[in-house]
Amino acid sequence: MRARVVRVAMIAVSVALVLFAVPLAILVWSSLLTEEQGEMERVALAAAVRVGPQFLTGDPVELPTAEADNTIGVYDLGGHLKSGHGPEIADDVVRQAYAGAAADGQAGADLVVAVPVSAAEHVNGVVRAAAPMSVVWARAFLAWSLLAALAGGALMVAVLIARRQARLLTGPLEDLSSASDRIAGGDLGARADPGDVPEISRVALAHNLMVDRLTQLLDRQSHFSADASHQLRTPLSGLLLELEAARTAPPADLPRILDDTARGVRDLSRTVEDLLALSRHHPERWFMAAPGTVADVLTGAEQRWHGPLAHEGRRLVMNIDPDIRDWPVPASLLTQIVDVLADNAARHGRGTVTLTARDTSGVLAIDVADEGAVRLDSADVFVRGASSGGGHGIGLALARTIAEAGGGRLTVTRRAPTTFTLYLPRLDDTA
Structure with missing residues (x-):
């Protein structure tokens, strides 16, 4: 992934450099050629100023000193070299200057500029200045080498930036892939790091949310x-x-x-x-059970648990406040909770089991007590899997879950003798 990102970035930068460098190289060549032609024209004009009409009669002409490898020559109207250096017979560039205007061009391996020598508005001769094209090529190669070095440096910088950006882009994706592999391997606690890229961060958050929901679904099924x-x-x-x-x-x-x-x-x-x-269902959407009365629920519990407790030589006592016997309650939820608490008392408690229903400021309170003692900390009693008596640690956790589903609360009100208390609002209060 990182290699592909870097490769794409390098291709993009290379194309951009080519599209930029090729026209620039052509512009550099044109500029150097124009500059050399301008220099030759200035040399030729300086020489033309020194050439008088008398050169036609054979008088010597004093030409300016040319730079190394450059040549300056004066030609008569017949195209013959009269003074200086150059071909003995005028070339095409010189012949173009006989028309009265400066001319330039290439003759063999030389860059040539020809300037007419005029007197009384008549062309008397032509000054020819020439320089080797190799000089222009040398300057062009130097400029192109500098451009190539700059392009190479730009490409290296682009590669470094691309590698860094590739790490920023692929790091969160690699972490997401690693988290997915760990989850596929059974580690449902693995989560992806959102990272700093907003788009990838949203993908990682959606992935984590999906895993959270799947984990909750699996937990509920388990x-x-x-x-x-x-x-x-x-x-x-x-x-x-x-x-x-x-x-x-x-x-x-x-x-x-x-x-x-x-x-x-x-x-x-x-x-x-x-x-x-x-x-x-999620706890916020758990159903409200079909209504019943406090007396109905506790009487049913007494019928179910009187025999098993009596078989163990233990008593079951039920006390219901007369004022709340007919209070409406979510019957199936309350039945499940009372059965869990009664089963817990039968398995882990001692002596008489007492079921008490009372009114506490408009809230139903049901106490399930026995003569034993709670050995676990109060904070651990309702933790799923926690047990102090060889059980599975499921019942009390389930009872608290059911109580909260019905809008109630289940707590340990006394550790010795053991007393669990369920606080449950009246059904008509929660409607």
Whole structure:
């Protein structure tokens, strides 16, 4: 990627240099040629001033001293060299000057300028000044070499700038590619650095947001599996016991056992639906459960947990403030929370389990207490995966999640004896 960026930059700079240097080189050549012609013309004019009409009679002509390799000569109207240096017979450039105007051109390997010598408005002869073209070529090569050096320097600077820009452009892309490779390898915590390029930064932020959402989706799916296993374990055990009892029960007890089993299946179905709803939606969009009353929810919990606790030789006591028995609550949410807290008390607590429902300034407070003690820090009790008694650390984390979904709050109000308190607004207050 970096090599391609540098290569493209070099091609662009090279094309720009060629498009700029070629016309400039032509302009330099034209300028040097014009400058040399102008110099030759000044030399020829200076010589023409010194040439008088008497040169036609054979009088010597005193010509100015020419520079090395340059020649100056005077020609008569017959095209013959009368004085100085040059070809014995006038060339085409000299013949053009017989018309009365200066002429210039190239004769062989020389740059030639011819200036007419006039007297009384009549052309009496021509002064010819010549210089080797090699002088012009030498100056042109020197100028072109300087241009080539400047172009080479510009190209080197362009390469350095291109390499730096390539690092700036490809660095965030390489980081994004590396982050994608790590995510593909299972590292869902990998994130791309946004970088300093706005366009690439937006791509990186969109990539990170996509990974965050996918991670949340995977977490919810994983949590659903764990939550469903946790919440269905006890009801399934109860159903299994009911079915085992039905095998040996008298015929008169079968209708009751079947009714209890059907009710248990309906409860399991409702639990699965609730957990699916919780796993599929973001907390801000979690559903508001179907309403019920405080008495209905806690009475159902007493019926479900009285037997398992009694089997362990423990009591279940329920206290409901008469003024709140008929308060409307999100029944399925509250049922899930109370079952989690009761299961926690049955598995990790000791002694009597007490369910208490009370009014605290218009907010429903439900206490689930036992005679045990919480060994974990209060901050760690609701952390998923934290457990102090051989459990999976799922139940209390799920209970807090469900409580927050219904607009409530679940806390540890006493560590010993253990007391969990759920604060839940009345259903009509949250509507």
